[in-house]
Amino acid sequence: MVVSLAWTLRQHFQGFPKPSDFQLKKETLPEPEDGEVLLEAVFLSVDPYMRPYSRNMMKEGDVMIGEQVAKVIKSRHPSFPVGCHVTSKCGWRSHWVCAGAELIPVLPDWPQDVSLSLALGAIGMPGLTALYGLEEVCGIKEGETLLVNAAAGAVGSIVGQIGKIKGCTVVGCAGTDAKLAYLKELGFDRAFNYKTVTSLEDALKEAAPNGYDCYFENVGGHFSSAVMPQMREFGRIAVCGSISMYNDTTPQTGPYVHSHMVFKQLKMEGFLCGRWKHKNQESLRRLMSWLTEGKLKSCEHVTSGFDNMPAAFIGMLKGDNIGKAVVKV
Ligand SMILES: NC(=O)C1=CN([C@@H]2O[C@H](COP(=O)(O)OP(=O)(O)OC[C@H]3O[C@@H](n4cnc5c(N)ncnc54)[C@H](OP(=O)(O)O)[C@@H]3O)[C@@H](O)[C@H]2O)C=CC1
Ligand SMILES: C/C=C/C(C)=O
Numbered sequence: 001m002v003v004s005l006a007w008t009l010r011q012h013f014q015g016f017p018k019p020s021d022f023q024l025k026k027e028t029l030p031e032p033e034d035g036e037v038l039l040e041a042v043f044l045s046v047d048p049y050m051r052p053y054s055r056n057m058m059k060e061g062d063v064m065i066g067e068q069v070a071k072v073i074k075s076r077h078p079s080f081p082v083g084c085h086v087t088s089k090c091g092w093r094s095h096w097v098c099a100g101a102e103l104i105p106v107l108p109d110w111p112q113d114v115s116l117s118l119a120l121g122a123i124g125m126p127g128l129t130a131l132y133g134l135e136e137v138c139g140i141k142e143g144e145t146l147l148v149n150a151a152a153g154a155v156g157s158i159v160g161q162i163g164k165i166k167g168c169t170v171v172g173c174a175g176t177d178a179k180l181a182y183l184k185e186l187g188f189d190r191a192f193n194y195k196t197v198t199s200l201e202d203a204l205k206e207a208a209p210n211g212y213d214c215y216f217e218n219v220g221g222h223f224s225s226a227v228m229p230q231m232r233e234f235g236r237i238a239v240c241g242s243i244s245m246y247n248d249t250t251p252q253t254g255p256y257v258h259s260h261m262v263f264k265q266l267k268m269e270g271f272l273c274g275r276w277k278h279k280n281q282e283s284l285r286r287l288m289s290w291l292t293e294g295k296l297k298s299c300e301h302v303t304s305g306f307d308n309m310p311a312a313f314i315g316m317l318k319g320d321n322i323g324k325a326v327v328k329v
Pocket of ligand 2: 242273
């Protein structure tokens with residue numbers, strides 16, 4: 001019998017999440033039955049989607065949703081022997097018993113010198129999101145100008161680097177000067193701090209005087225309104241997220257995009273990375289090749305200790321992270 005720790009949602013978030021919204025509980029787990037395994041968390045992910053999804057998918061008292069890299073410590077499933085690593089969507093739990101069918105093994109031949117935590121970042125859901133947003137939604141082409149916001153984060157940092165791999169001019173925005181320095185290290189052509197520029201409109205114009213062909217949208221709200229007039233004709237906008245709106249208590253309103261959409265003949269499409277899950281294995285291999293060839297770099301903001309899950313989540317929403325925010329147990 002194993003006693004697991006689990007972080008639950010004590011009460012729905014009102015505005016910005018706070019530590020008292022979470023509660024740590026103990027769960028006694030059964031022994032694994034045939035076809036099941038016992039998992040022990042190694043790395044847990046904290047992601048922006050947990051904020052909006054908590055409202056739609058969870059009730060108070062539920063275990064926080066989320067993905068982790070876990071080690072199999074007991075097994076009654078032949079495909080998942082003791083000692084192997086998997087990704088599991090079992091939430092903010094230290095241990096879990098589940099059917100093997102619910103698990104995704106990490107890529108076979110995972111290089112020894114690549115941290116398994118990247119299965120939650122560059123070689124995981126955020127990396128896939130960046131790739132699908134650019135290839136499937138934007139249909140990005142060599143020579144185009146790409147804009148990405150929240151650019152130093154898990155998704156944005158991969159978006160910009162794939163943009164460079166594809167021969168584009170890449171502009172990124174982020175919220176600290178340390179993040180801008182990181183974007184330069186990654187090869188972004190231009191970067192600015194959206195918090196300190198005197199005019200967002202002028203900063204966007206200065207970074208790309210001829211406008212943007214593709215806009216990878218992570219932020220939404222006012223930022224989005226400033227970009228629309230600066231899209232080029234036949235521009236494409238991949239709406240990946242809108243983190244500037246997740247903690248709003250009253251919805252933001254306009255300006256509205258319609259006239260720019262019409263007269264510039266823009267295409268704007270929201271997407272969830274799961275739409276292309278049939279391509280994930282091939283896509284993860286491609287991301288791993290870029291990483292091992294040195295074309296793709298990955299940075300992580302690692303918080304130590306399962307006890308610190310809420311602090312890591314709140315810190316990520318505040319913008320503490322450069323690269324992917326993860327918790328190491
Ligand atoms: N559609 C899909 O399938 C998926 C969508 N997403 C979305 O992609 C976006 C990025 O996610 P991810 O890379 O994991 O997260 P990040 O690692 O980028 O972390 C969040 C970052 O958002 C920025 N941020 C926070 N608040 C604001 C604000 N009010 N205005 C502007 N920026 C803000 C902060 O950076 P800074 O210091 O620069 O402000 C912070 O570091 C999110 O919108 C998320 O919901 C993510 C995965 C899948
Ligand atoms: C799967 C993730 C979705 C968002 C909106 O973050």
